[in-house]
Amino acid sequence: MNGKWWGGMISLAIGVGVVLATVASFLAGTSWLFDLIGNFRLQYVLIGVIALGGLAWNRLWIPFGVVLLAVLINLASVAPYFTDSVTAPAGEDRLTIVHLNTQADNPHKDEVVDFVKNSQADIILLAEVTPVLLDRLEEADLPYELVAGTPPTTRIGILALARDASVTGQLTNLGRTEVPGVVLRTQLEGRPVEILGFHTTSPSAEGRASDRDDQMAAAGARVVDRDTPMILVGDFNATPWTGAFRELVDIGLVDSQRGRGVAGSWPAGWGPLMIPIDHLLHTPELTTTAFAFGPSAGSDHRSLAVTLALAGS
Numbered sequence: 001m002n003g004k005w006w007g008g009m010i011s012l013a014i015g016v017g018v019v020l021a022t023v024a025s026f027l028a029g030t031s032w033l034f035d036l037i038g039n040f041r042l043q044y045v046l047i048g049v050i051a052l053g054g055l056a057w058n059r060l061w062i063p064f065g066v067v068l069l070a071v072l073i074n075l076a077s078v079a080p081y082f083t084d085s086v087t088a089p090a091g092e093d094r095l096t097i098v099h100l101n102t103q104a105d106n107p108h109k110d111e112v113v114d115f116v117k118n119s120q121a122d123i124i125l126l127a128e129v130t131p132v133l134l135d136r137l138e139e140a141d142l143p144y145e146l147v148a149g150t151p152p153t154t155r156i157g158i159l160a161l162a163r164d165a166s167v168t169g170q171l172t173n174l175g176r177t178e179v180p181g182v183v184l185r186t187q188l189e190g191r192p193v194e195i196l197g198f199h200t201t202s203p204s205a206e207g208r209a210s211d212r213d214d215q216m217a218a219a220g221a222r223v224v225d226r227d228t229p230m231i232l233v234g235d236f237n238a239t240p241w242t243g244a245f246r247e248l249v250d251i252g253l254v255d256s257q258r259g260r261g262v263a264g265s266w267p268a269g270w271g272p273l274m275i276p277i278d279h280l281l282h283t284p285e286l287t288t289t290a291f292a293f294g295p296s297a298g299s300d301h302r303s304l305a306v307t308l309a310l311a312g313s
Helices: 003-025 032-057 061-078 109-118 131-139 206-224 243-250
Strands: 095-101 123-129 145-149 157-162 168-174 179-188 191-199 230-235 278-282 286-293 304-310
Touching: 003 032, 003 061, 032 061, 032 206, 095 191, 095 230, 095 278, 109 123, 109 131, 123 131, 123 179, 123 191, 123 230, 131 145, 131 157, 145 179, 157 179, 157 191, 168 206, 179 206, 179 304, 191 206, 206 230, 206 243, 230 304, 243 278, 278 286, 278 304
Parallel strands: 095 123, 145 168, 191 230
Antiparallel strands: 095 304, 123 157, 145 157, 168 179, 179 191, 230 278, 286 304
16 A cells, blocks of 8 residues: 555545535535534635545546535535626725624734724724723724724623714614624715624524524614615624525625635634635625725634725616
8 A cells, every 4th residue: 555545545535525515515404513514615625626636646536526526516606706796886985894803812902902093994893892802992092983882891792983973873682682783874975874783693502503593684684674775794603605694695785705705704814724704795785895804913803894885887
């Protein structure tokens, strides 16, 4: 048994894993675990291509064909994020929104304060804000005003800051668990725009996954009832291939990352293993002119920065 043989067996094992994960992702509606498995579509493509190389080297053509099919299925899921076109903007007015899950146990609170202070955004939304971090932000000389957020005593809260004093906001709740979020109101080209910022429950168990889906459905219901262009932004704890996320898009929302490739926001620093769970969605009256994941400021999430404009015809 030489190195080539072992390479073939390892490639076969990896390929079988990709095939099984791909099959499981089609059963997402039957189990939260299968839904979780479906979050790694891009990784299945990358790992599957590596497996294909080893299988071809060993002339294992039957498993090569099966793994190739699984790779193509996953590629079809991620391809629109590379190929979709983006609507051109109308007018010159722009709105830049930055979001960061600061991570409650992040020891680098000063990095978060510096991140906020140096941001060029119009609106900043922070998740997992602790009383200690809130104190640091209030003590800092920031070019932003606190618009809305959870009470200062909240152990893990949410906070919205705005550069323009005309931005208004209030605290709201989503879903049966009444997860806190913020509703902000601003304008683009003189037209009112509403922003809903929230942080869903992490799907680490069946009940928590159900709560997350309920929170996202509640956010979607607000979009259906809207009377102005609307933006949803935050840590959704879901990728574009999660069932609840797809249902949000299906009601008429646009994923600001679509057409710009697939980059990950969590866990920060893990390179190609990162998955996109921090998002900004918007209604079709708007379009994205810039999208980027940025520094983490010590958090396990990368920051998200999106610039929007009214959409042209």
